[in-house]
Amino acid sequence: MTPKKRTTRASPATTTITTTPVTNAQLKALIDQGVADALAARDADRSMNGDDSHNSGTGVRRHTPLACKCTYLDFMKCKPLYFKGTEGVVELTQWFERMETVFRISNYTVENQIKFATCTLLGSALTWWNSHVKTVGYDVAYAMTWTNLKKKMTDKYCPRGEIKKLEVEMWNLKVKGTDVVGYNQCFQELALMCARMFLEESDKIEKYVGGLPDMIHESVMASKPKIMQDAIEFATELMDKKISTLAECQAKNKRKLDNNNQAQQQPPKKSPATTNNQRNLTCYECGNQGHYKSDCPELKNQNHGNQAGGTGARGMVHALGGGETNQDLNDMEDDINA
Structure with a gap:
């Protein structure tokens, strides 16, 4: 009988892996490179398909129109105000407000905001701006934010004494009679020029509500408005209702008075017995x-x-x-x- 041959399994070879320590800087570079490669691949795919929008699921890619940048001509079609530097505090305030309105509707880009706004300066105001551009340089001047430009123009064309007068007027501002609409306009103009008086939105709301007449003061306060616009809209609506109710009562009382006068003027009717x-x-x-x-x-x-x-x-x-x-x-x- 022939003995069976035994087979032995060879033990697997041991593989030795050597690791090289990676620093944080190297790891970040690898990640950045991976992200860059992924973005490049995506851009290549977009260029091949002609658009970067999502596939609609039907095999046809949807085309999303690109937003058109606002040109200077488009900006001027929105009719911004001009400012010469000699009009005064109220006109400067109106220039600020109108310019911000034009910004919202003109689809402007941030890099053109100061360029377009300062193109509406005339006279001494334009001279002042050109002098500033020469002092700090073109790039620095037009990189300024809108908030900083407003502050510089306020410092230039609203002297400290004038601002102080406006602040006093703001503290004493109250609704005259039932004219809440006029109060709203005056309050907003003064608040724009007296920004340092109100560090928080809640401070401005408190001052606004404090100037309302007694007939609506408690109701507006009880509504606890969080922003100025809510307080203004609620106060205006409430006053309109009060005025409407008062007018109805006055008309009703007048009709009663007229009826009484007519009854007194008519001669008494003689009784049939007389x-x-x-x-x-x-x-x-x-x-x-x-x-x-x-x-x-x-x-x-x-x-x-x-x-x-x-x-x-x-x-x-x-x-x-x-x-x-x-x-x-x-x-x-x-x-x-x-």
């Missing part, structure tokens, strides 16, 4: 109804005739004494005329 009694009156002189004997037209005609002749019954009666009553006179006249 009218019937007058119709049933009988004159003892002529026998007709509707009047007393003293109002009898025939008796009056007789009296006129007697007075003309100088011997009237009434004259004879008066000559007797003159202290008799009307009834006594009528009786005496009847006796005399009988």
Whole structure:
């Protein structure tokens, strides 16, 4: 019997791995390189497909139109204000506000913000800006932020004494009567020029609510507005409702007063009983109804005739004494005329 051969499995060869320590700088460089390679591959894929938008799932890539940058001509079509430097604090405030409105609607880019804004400066204001550009250099001047430009222009064209007057006016500002709309406009203009008075938005809101009239002050305060716009809109709406209610009450009271005046001017209506009694009156002189004997037209005609002749019954009666009553006179006249 032939013995079976034994097979032995060779033990696997041991592989020795040597590691090289990587510094943080090297690791960061590797990561950056990987990101750069990924971005390059993505850009290459986009260029091949002609667009960088997502696939719609139908095999056709959607094309998203690129936003068109605002040119200077586009900016000027939005009609920004011009500023010469001699108009005063209020006009400078209006220039700021209008410029910010144009920024919002013109699709401007940040790098062109100061360039476009300063192109609306004229006269002494333009001279001041050109002098600043020469001092700090073109790149530095046009790299300025809008906030910094506003501050520099405020320091230049709003002297400290003028700002102090505006701050005093702000502290004393209150609603006149029910004109909340006028108060809103004045408050916002002053707040723009007196920014150092309000370090927080809550400080500005507190001052605004404090200037409202008593009829809406508590309600606006109870609403606890978080931003100025909320406080302004709520106060304006509330005052409009108050004015509308007051106008309705005044109109209602006027109608009542007019009705009362008309009722007082109309003559009192005679009762049917009074009218019937007058119709049933009988004159003892002529026998007709509707009047007393003293109002009898025939008796009056007789009296006129007697007075003309100088011997009237009434004259004879008066000559007797003159202290008799009307009834006594009528009786005496009847006796005399009988």
